[in-house]
Amino acid sequence: MSSLPIAEYIAAVIFFFCVATTVVGALIAVLATRIIRSVCGLMICCLGIAGLYYFLHSPFLALMEILIYIGAVCVTIMFTVMLAEPDEPACEKARGAAVLWGAAALAVGAAICWGLSRLSLAGKWTPAVTLVNDGSVEAIGVSLLTTYSMAFELISLVLLVAIIGALVIARPGRRQS
């Protein structure tokens, strides 16, 4: 990395801090009982992922992750939480069924995690011999406007349709009753 030996230790510490943030955030997001804490867990998780993107040499996507996920997605979810009181009702008599579902979910999750980890650790990921570009923001911009211009236009169309659709769906019944 650099000539300073302590810089490597600092980078490693920051990296593992990002990994721990991601893991803890994801666990809070799925395990918290209050839904508002769950949203906060998603925010923490996205912050950790943004740090990981930085380590993957993509500061642009790290910024976008914070901007879109924390700034837009989580805030929108929070608005809905305030509008619709979604807290789970105190679990009535279906205690056994809940435990059963929890156990089944844990089994499925553990199986996915174990299987995918084994698969990805067994694979041999050979680095590419030649790089087409350097992956900078400039290269991303050039690719967006040349190779991927069609997908770029389509995603803007999808966002437009999503905005109009959200307005149409949420609009009726706004009258005070």
Next chain:
Amino acid sequence: MNLLHAYDQVDIYLVLAAFLLATGVFGLIRRRTLIGMLISGELIFSAASLNFMALNHFAAPDPAAGQIFVLFIMGLAAAEVAIALSIIIAVYRNYRSINPRNLSELNS
């Protein structure tokens, strides 16, 4: 595996992505509210993005392609959240609750 240079190896990113996917599926099965399921879906999106970015940095010849893909995934996630939340609000207006257990009108 050298812990000091762990950020320069692909393994830890891939395992972390698998863990995120597993927590997302876990939450999707376990949660009993619509918003909780939506949050789990976002975790699954993040897992896919992280996987794309890791393999893009360590194995792909075109480093811009993976970043553009992740950008598109973020756009799709934003659109999905907008639609899903408006559906949730519409459901809340009609039923005064967003417990999926109550949404059983079509269930004869």
